[in-house]
Amino acid sequence: MSFKLSAEAEEDIIAIAEQGVRVFGAGQAKRYHDELFALFDLIAVNPCIARERDEIDPPVRIHPFKAHLVVYRIEDDETIFVQPCC
Template identity: 35%
Template sequence: MHVSPTGQNMADYRLSQEARKDLMDIAVYGDENFGVAQSNKYRDQLKLHFELLAEQPKLFSAVDYIKPGYRRSVYNKHSVYYRIDNEGVEIIRVLGRQDHRKAL
Protein backbone atom coordinates (compact mmCIF):
# COMPACT_ATOMS: atom_id res chain seq x y z
CA MET A 1 0.00 0.00 0.00
CA HIS A 2 1.06 3.56 -0.69
CA VAL A 3 0.16 6.41 1.64
CA SER A 4 -1.32 9.58 0.18
CA PRO A 5 -0.31 13.07 1.37
CA THR A 6 -3.47 13.05 3.51
CA GLY A 7 -2.33 9.87 5.25
CA GLN A 8 -4.84 7.54 3.58
CA ASN A 9 -3.79 4.13 2.31
CA MET A 10 -3.71 3.91 -1.46
CA ALA A 11 -4.13 0.76 -3.51
CA ASP A 12 -1.14 -0.70 -5.31
CA TYR A 13 -0.47 -0.92 -9.00
CA ARG A 14 2.46 -2.40 -10.85
CA LEU A 15 3.81 -1.67 -14.31
CA SER A 16 4.75 -4.47 -16.68
CA GLN A 17 8.04 -4.17 -18.58
CA GLU A 18 6.04 -3.27 -21.69
CA ALA A 19 4.14 -0.54 -19.83
CA ARG A 20 7.44 0.89 -18.55
CA LYS A 21 8.71 1.04 -22.13
CA ASP A 22 5.44 2.62 -23.27
CA LEU A 23 5.84 5.33 -20.63
CA MET A 24 9.43 5.99 -21.70
CA ASP A 25 8.28 6.31 -25.32
CA ILE A 26 5.47 8.67 -24.26
CA ALA A 27 7.97 10.78 -22.29
CA VAL A 28 10.42 11.05 -25.20
CA TYR A 29 7.62 11.95 -27.62
CA GLY A 30 6.22 14.48 -25.15
CA ASP A 31 9.61 16.08 -24.48
CA GLU A 32 10.27 16.46 -28.21
CA ASN A 33 6.82 17.69 -29.22
CA PHE A 34 5.45 19.56 -26.20
CA GLY A 35 8.44 20.39 -24.00
CA VAL A 36 9.74 18.84 -20.80
CA ALA A 37 7.36 20.68 -18.46
CA GLN A 38 4.23 19.58 -20.34
CA SER A 39 5.61 16.06 -20.74
CA ASN A 40 6.25 15.81 -16.99
CA LYS A 41 2.75 17.11 -16.25
CA TYR A 42 1.21 14.48 -18.52
CA ARG A 43 3.29 11.74 -16.87
CA ASP A 44 2.15 12.88 -13.42
CA GLN A 45 -1.48 12.87 -14.57
CA LEU A 46 -1.07 9.35 -15.94
CA LYS A 47 0.26 8.23 -12.55
CA LEU A 48 -2.85 9.68 -10.89
CA HIS A 49 -4.95 7.76 -13.40
CA PHE A 50 -3.08 4.55 -12.50
CA GLU A 51 -3.84 5.22 -8.83
CA LEU A 52 -7.53 5.58 -9.70
CA LEU A 53 -7.38 2.21 -11.48
CA ALA A 54 -5.80 0.63 -8.41
CA GLU A 55 -8.37 2.16 -6.05
CA GLN A 56 -11.38 1.31 -8.25
CA PRO A 57 -10.22 -1.49 -10.53
CA LYS A 58 -13.69 -2.46 -11.72
CA LEU A 59 -14.58 1.09 -12.74
CA PHE A 60 -13.69 0.35 -16.37
CA SER A 61 -15.01 -2.37 -18.64
CA ALA A 62 -13.47 -5.75 -19.28
CA VAL A 63 -12.16 -6.27 -22.81
CA ASP A 64 -12.11 -10.06 -22.89
CA TYR A 65 -12.68 -9.90 -26.65
CA ILE A 66 -9.17 -8.42 -26.93
CA LYS A 67 -7.49 -10.49 -24.22
CA PRO A 68 -9.21 -12.52 -21.46
CA GLY A 69 -8.91 -10.89 -18.04
CA TYR A 70 -7.93 -7.47 -19.38
CA ARG A 71 -9.69 -4.18 -18.75
CA ARG A 72 -9.27 -0.92 -20.61
CA SER A 73 -9.49 2.69 -19.60
CA VAL A 74 -8.83 5.72 -21.75
CA TYR A 75 -6.72 8.62 -20.57
CA ASN A 76 -6.47 11.47 -23.04
CA LYS A 77 -5.17 9.85 -26.27
CA HIS A 78 -3.92 6.68 -24.60
CA SER A 79 -5.61 3.40 -23.83
CA VAL A 80 -4.47 1.85 -20.57
CA TYR A 81 -4.78 -1.95 -20.51
CA TYR A 82 -4.64 -3.58 -17.11
CA ARG A 83 -5.66 -6.65 -15.18
CA ILE A 84 -6.72 -7.28 -11.62
CA ASP A 85 -4.91 -9.93 -9.61
CA ASN A 86 -4.34 -10.89 -5.96
CA GLU A 87 -1.69 -8.19 -5.56
CA GLY A 88 -3.78 -5.33 -6.94
CA VAL A 89 -3.65 -3.96 -10.47
CA GLU A 90 -1.03 -4.63 -13.12
CA ILE A 91 -0.78 -2.04 -15.88
CA ILE A 92 -0.02 -4.12 -18.98
CA ARG A 93 0.29 -1.49 -21.74
CA VAL A 94 -0.25 2.22 -22.32
CA LEU A 95 -0.96 2.50 -26.03
CA GLY A 96 -1.64 5.35 -28.39
CA ARG A 97 -2.80 4.65 -31.91
CA GLN A 98 -1.04 1.30 -32.26
CA ASP A 99 -2.92 -1.81 -33.33
CA HIS A 100 -3.97 -2.91 -29.85
CA ARG A 101 -4.61 -6.51 -30.79
CA LYS A 102 -1.06 -6.92 -32.09
CA ALA A 103 0.49 -4.98 -29.20
CA LEU A 104 -1.25 -7.11 -26.57
Template identity: 35%
Template sequence: MGSYKLSGAAASDIAGIFRFGIRKFGLGMADKYLDELEALFKELPDRPELAGDASVFAHNLKYYRYKAHVLFYIMEEPGRIFIIRVLGKRMDFIRHL
Protein backbone atom coordinates in the same frame (compact mmCIF):
# COMPACT_ATOMS: atom_id res chain seq x y z
CA MET B 1 -5.24 4.78 -2.78
CA GLY B 2 -4.54 1.68 -4.82
CA SER B 3 -1.27 0.32 -6.06
CA TYR B 4 -0.01 -0.77 -9.43
CA LYS B 5 2.77 -2.66 -11.15
CA LEU B 6 3.97 -2.06 -14.70
CA SER B 7 4.87 -4.76 -17.19
CA GLY B 8 8.16 -4.26 -19.01
CA ALA B 9 6.19 -3.32 -22.12
CA ALA B 10 4.13 -0.74 -20.20
CA ALA B 11 7.29 0.80 -18.72
CA SER B 12 8.71 1.04 -22.24
CA ASP B 13 5.43 2.57 -23.48
CA ILE B 14 5.59 5.24 -20.78
CA ALA B 15 9.23 6.05 -21.55
CA GLY B 16 8.27 6.50 -25.20
CA ILE B 17 5.31 8.69 -24.28
CA PHE B 18 7.61 10.84 -22.17
CA ARG B 19 10.23 11.20 -24.93
CA PHE B 20 7.54 12.07 -27.48
CA GLY B 21 5.99 14.54 -25.05
CA ILE B 22 9.30 16.34 -24.55
CA ARG B 23 9.86 16.64 -28.31
CA LYS B 24 6.31 17.71 -29.11
CA PHE B 25 5.25 19.76 -26.06
CA GLY B 26 8.34 20.43 -23.94
CA LEU B 27 9.64 19.03 -20.66
CA GLY B 28 7.07 20.74 -18.45
CA MET B 29 4.07 19.32 -20.30
CA ALA B 30 5.67 15.88 -20.59
CA ASP B 31 6.26 15.83 -16.82
CA LYS B 32 2.67 16.95 -16.18
CA TYR B 33 1.25 14.21 -18.41
CA LEU B 34 3.33 11.55 -16.65
CA ASP B 35 2.18 12.86 -13.26
CA GLU B 36 -1.43 12.61 -14.47
CA LEU B 37 -0.87 9.04 -15.68
CA GLU B 38 0.67 8.04 -12.36
CA ALA B 39 -2.26 9.53 -10.44
CA LEU B 40 -4.60 7.57 -12.69
CA PHE B 41 -2.61 4.36 -12.11
CA LYS B 42 -3.18 4.83 -8.37
CA GLU B 43 -6.88 5.71 -8.74
CA LEU B 44 -7.99 2.88 -11.05
CA PRO B 45 -7.47 0.02 -8.55
CA ASP B 46 -10.01 1.62 -6.22
CA ARG B 47 -12.48 2.58 -8.97
CA PRO B 48 -13.12 -0.58 -11.02
CA GLU B 49 -16.37 0.90 -12.34
CA LEU B 50 -14.31 3.26 -14.52
CA ALA B 51 -12.84 0.41 -16.56
CA GLY B 52 -14.15 -0.98 -19.78
CA ASP B 53 -14.12 -4.69 -20.56
CA ALA B 54 -11.35 -5.70 -22.97
CA SER B 55 -11.70 -9.45 -22.47
CA VAL B 56 -12.13 -9.79 -26.23
CA PHE B 57 -8.31 -9.36 -26.34
CA ALA B 58 -7.39 -11.38 -23.23
CA HIS B 59 -9.15 -12.96 -20.24
CA ASN B 60 -9.97 -10.43 -17.48
CA LEU B 61 -8.33 -7.57 -19.38
CA LYS B 62 -9.68 -4.08 -18.63
CA TYR B 63 -9.10 -0.78 -20.39
CA TYR B 64 -9.34 2.90 -19.62
CA ARG B 65 -9.10 5.70 -22.16
CA TYR B 66 -7.08 8.72 -21.03
CA LYS B 67 -6.54 11.63 -23.42
CA ALA B 68 -4.40 10.27 -26.31
CA HIS B 69 -3.81 6.85 -24.73
CA VAL B 70 -5.53 3.67 -23.65
CA LEU B 71 -4.36 1.77 -20.57
CA PHE B 72 -4.77 -2.00 -20.58
CA TYR B 73 -4.58 -3.77 -17.24
CA ILE B 74 -5.80 -6.61 -15.07
CA MET B 75 -6.90 -6.53 -11.44
CA GLU B 76 -4.35 -8.64 -9.57
CA GLU B 77 -6.29 -8.37 -6.33
CA PRO B 78 -8.60 -5.78 -4.77
CA GLY B 79 -6.76 -2.46 -4.72
CA ARG B 80 -3.93 -3.57 -7.05
CA ILE B 81 -3.63 -3.56 -10.83
CA PHE B 82 -1.04 -4.88 -13.26
CA ILE B 83 -0.67 -2.54 -16.22
CA ILE B 84 -0.01 -4.51 -19.40
CA ARG B 85 0.33 -1.69 -21.96
CA VAL B 86 -0.22 2.05 -22.39
CA LEU B 87 -0.97 2.44 -26.09
CA GLY B 88 -1.81 5.37 -28.31
CA LYS B 89 -5.54 5.46 -28.98
CA ARG B 90 -4.95 5.08 -32.74
CA MET B 91 -2.68 2.05 -32.43
CA ASP B 92 -3.67 -1.44 -33.53
CA PHE B 93 -4.46 -2.94 -30.14
CA ILE B 94 -4.58 -6.53 -31.37
CA ARG B 95 -1.08 -6.20 -32.80
CA HIS B 96 0.40 -4.64 -29.65
CA LEU B 97 -1.32 -6.67 -26.97
Protein backbone atom coordinates in the same frame (compact mmCIF):
# COMPACT_ATOMS: atom_id res chain seq x y z
CA MET C 1 -5.17 -2.05 -3.77
CA SER C 2 -1.68 -1.57 -5.15
CA PHE C 3 -0.49 -1.56 -8.73
CA LYS C 4 2.55 -2.57 -10.69
CA LEU C 5 3.71 -1.96 -14.23
CA SER C 6 4.61 -4.66 -16.71
CA ALA C 7 7.97 -4.30 -18.46
CA GLU C 8 6.08 -3.31 -21.63
CA ALA C 9 4.15 -0.63 -19.75
CA GLU C 10 7.37 0.79 -18.32
CA GLU C 11 8.90 0.95 -21.81
CA ASP C 12 5.79 2.65 -23.21
CA ILE C 13 5.73 5.22 -20.41
CA ILE C 14 9.36 6.11 -21.10
CA ALA C 15 8.64 6.41 -24.84
CA ILE C 16 5.57 8.58 -24.15
CA ALA C 17 7.66 10.85 -21.91
CA GLU C 18 10.49 11.13 -24.45
CA GLN C 19 8.10 11.94 -27.28
CA GLY C 20 6.28 14.42 -25.04
CA VAL C 21 9.51 16.29 -24.33
CA ARG C 22 10.41 16.40 -28.04
CA VAL C 23 6.98 17.49 -29.24
CA PHE C 24 5.52 19.53 -26.37
CA GLY C 25 8.44 20.44 -24.10
CA ALA C 26 9.61 19.22 -20.72
CA GLY C 27 6.96 21.00 -18.66
CA GLN C 28 4.01 19.63 -20.59
CA ALA C 29 5.56 16.15 -20.72
CA LYS C 30 5.94 16.19 -16.92
CA ARG C 31 2.31 17.27 -16.43
CA TYR C 32 1.14 14.47 -18.76
CA HIS C 33 3.29 11.93 -16.87
CA ASP C 34 1.97 13.13 -13.50
CA GLU C 35 -1.64 12.95 -14.71
CA LEU C 36 -1.05 9.45 -16.11
CA PHE C 37 0.26 8.25 -12.75
CA ALA C 38 -2.65 9.94 -10.97
CA LEU C 39 -4.92 7.83 -13.19
CA PHE C 40 -2.93 4.71 -12.24
CA ASP C 41 -3.56 5.55 -8.57
CA LEU C 42 -7.28 6.11 -9.24
CA ILE C 43 -7.58 2.79 -11.07
CA ALA C 44 -5.68 0.98 -8.30
CA VAL C 45 -8.24 2.25 -5.77
CA ASN C 46 -11.20 1.64 -8.14
CA PRO C 47 -10.05 -1.22 -10.39
CA CYS C 48 -13.53 -1.90 -11.75
CA ILE C 49 -13.78 1.66 -13.12
CA ALA C 50 -13.47 0.14 -16.61
CA ARG C 51 -15.42 -2.92 -17.68
CA GLU C 52 -13.63 -6.15 -18.36
CA ARG C 53 -13.16 -6.78 -22.08
CA ASP C 54 -13.60 -10.54 -22.24
CA GLU C 55 -13.61 -10.49 -26.04
CA ILE C 56 -9.86 -9.96 -25.71
CA ASP C 57 -7.73 -12.94 -24.72
CA PRO C 58 -6.65 -12.75 -22.00
CA PRO C 59 -9.40 -10.42 -20.73
CA VAL C 60 -8.26 -6.90 -19.85
CA ARG C 61 -9.78 -3.58 -18.84
CA ILE C 62 -9.20 -0.48 -20.96
CA HIS C 63 -9.48 3.09 -19.69
CA PRO C 64 -8.97 6.10 -21.99
CA PHE C 65 -6.41 8.72 -21.05
CA LYS C 66 -6.09 11.71 -23.38
CA ALA C 67 -4.25 10.43 -26.49
CA HIS C 68 -3.67 6.95 -25.01
CA LEU C 69 -5.49 3.92 -23.69
CA VAL C 70 -4.48 2.35 -20.38
CA VAL C 71 -4.75 -1.43 -20.57
CA TYR C 72 -4.80 -3.33 -17.28
CA ARG C 73 -5.98 -6.42 -15.49
CA ILE C 74 -6.77 -7.29 -11.88
CA GLU C 75 -4.71 -10.12 -10.46
CA ASP C 76 -4.46 -11.32 -6.84
CA ASP C 77 -5.75 -8.04 -5.33
CA GLU C 78 -3.27 -6.04 -7.40
CA THR C 79 -3.82 -3.96 -10.50
CA ILE C 80 -1.33 -4.85 -13.24
CA PHE C 81 -0.89 -2.19 -15.90
CA VAL C 82 -0.16 -4.08 -19.05
CA GLN C 83 0.35 -1.24 -21.46
CA PRO C 84 -0.61 2.35 -22.05
CA CYS C 85 -0.91 2.52 -25.81
CA CYS C 86 -1.98 4.92 -28.53
